[in-house]
Amino acid sequence: MPISKPPAGAPAVVSTLTVDLDAIAGNYRLLRERAAPAGCAAVVKADGYGLGAGPVARRLWREGCRTFFVASLEEAAALRAVLPDADIVALNGLLPGEAKTYREHRLLPTLNDLGQIDDWAAFCRDGDPLPACVHIDTGMSRLGLSRRERAELVSDPHRLSGFDCRYVLSHLACADTPDHPLNLQQQSLFAETIAALPTMPASLAASSGIFLGADWHFDLVRAGIALYGGAPTAGADNPMANVVRLDGVVLQVRDVDSPETVGYGATHRFAGPARVATVAAGYADGYLRSLSGRGAAYWGKTALPLIGRVSMDLITLDATAAPGLTAGDTVELIGPHHDINVLAEDADTIPYEILTSLGRRYRRRYEGLDA
Numbered sequence: 001m002p003i004s005k006p007p008a009g010a011p012a013v014v015s016t017l018t019v020d021l022d023a024i025a026g027n028y029r030l031l032r033e034r035a036a037p038a039g040c041a042a043v044v045k046a047d048g049y050g051l052g053a054g055p056v057a058r059r060l061w062r063e064g065c066r067t068f069f070v071a072s073l074e075e076a077a078a079l080r081a082v083l084p085d086a087d088i089v090a091l092n093g094l095l096p097g098e099a100k101t102y103r104e105h106r107l108l109p110t111l112n113d114l115g116q117i118d119d120w121a122a123f124c125r126d127g128d129p130l131p132a133c134v135h136i137d138t139g140m141s142r143l144g145l146s147r148r149e150r151a152e153l154v155s156d157p158h159r160l161s162g163f164d165c166r167y168v169l170s171h172l173a174c175a176d177t178p179d180h181p182l183n184l185q186q187q188s189l190f191a192e193t194i195a196a197l198p199t200m201p202a203s204l205a206a207s208s209g210i211f212l213g214a215d216w217h218f219d220l221v222r223a224g225i226a227l228y229g230g231a232p233t234a235g236a237d238n239p240m241a242n243v244v245r246l247d248g249v250v251l252q253v254r255d256v257d258s259p260e261t262v263g264y265g266a267t268h269r270f271a272g273p274a275r276v277a278t279v280a281a282g283y284a285d286g287y288l289r290s291l292s293g294r295g296a297a298y299w300g301k302t303a304l305p306l307i308g309r310v311s312m313d314l315i316t317l318d319a320t321a322a323p324g325l326t327a328g329d330t331v332e333l334i335g336p337h338h339d340i341n342v343l344a345e346d347a348d349t350i351p352y353e354i355l356t357s358l359g360r361r362y363r364r365r366y367e368g369l370d371a
């Protein structure tokens, strides 16, 4: 994946996104220890949750991760170019015409209904039994074999014998809420289903499920958001390290006085003398518009409240508390003082959306790329 660079010879006055690959590796080790003796796979769909599937996957491979999940066949084929020897699973399913590409790149499809199971078995009939995962729905009603199909498969498990079934998997709906009754219901239904099928490795938990306990681990967990610093359990302390730092460049600092207003819609009116810092990040960069009047940035340890609306390319901060701040300085928009979980709360969303929205205009830097 290309890392964007400033034009040769030009000073780098641009907001910068720094991804700490060593922190991702540390999070991976923590999750792997929590999940042991189950294995720990990495989920790097949506370009590694927006942080760059290539650098993230390479770093995790170096850390010992051998199984990677992505959403689409396209993502899987792109990852194959980065990781020649990993097991790469695409979750979206085996769609018409895709089987040859799966075989060509040695990728594992996730078979999401009986038709896909039979199609993969038929495709394997004239050659080697190729690997795949089978997804059993236990409460998401999204992808995977439905209740009726699950019963049909249990009564005719021979349908799995035409290929190499590496994992049977399912996905939890409410794992970030440990007390939710669906967690135990899905766990029981999954355990019951795999007991009725030929013996094969099983995988249920994603990031949050790892923290529900050993009964949810089975043979392989699939860690996504927690690798990238997302809090696995709602309302509990976050054991994951922060991975992302976004430093926004201050383009201008101005003194204002009442009755001036700031930004579109004149939503913020000054009550007295103040300083405004204008920073190069906006909703076109994934700095969500729902942060209007709600976000904050940090100048060292000093919080600078976001005032007015987020516009396409710019945000405005109340910099009254930062008298030394000048144009060309940077402020922390995401980082140790204001991580993706806090920002997500400010924006009324989840850290997954914060990360996958991060824009392409930021200069991207990776720490820990080569060891």
Ligand SMILES: *Cc1c(COP(=O)(O)O)cnc(C)c1O
Pocket (backbone or CB within 6 Å): 043, 045, 091, 170, 171, 205, 206, 207, 208, 222, 223, 224, 225, 226
């Ligand atoms: C996205 C996804 C994961 C990873 O989920 P996180 O909550 O990010 O850990 C695991 N399994 C499936 C099926 C997914 O779609």
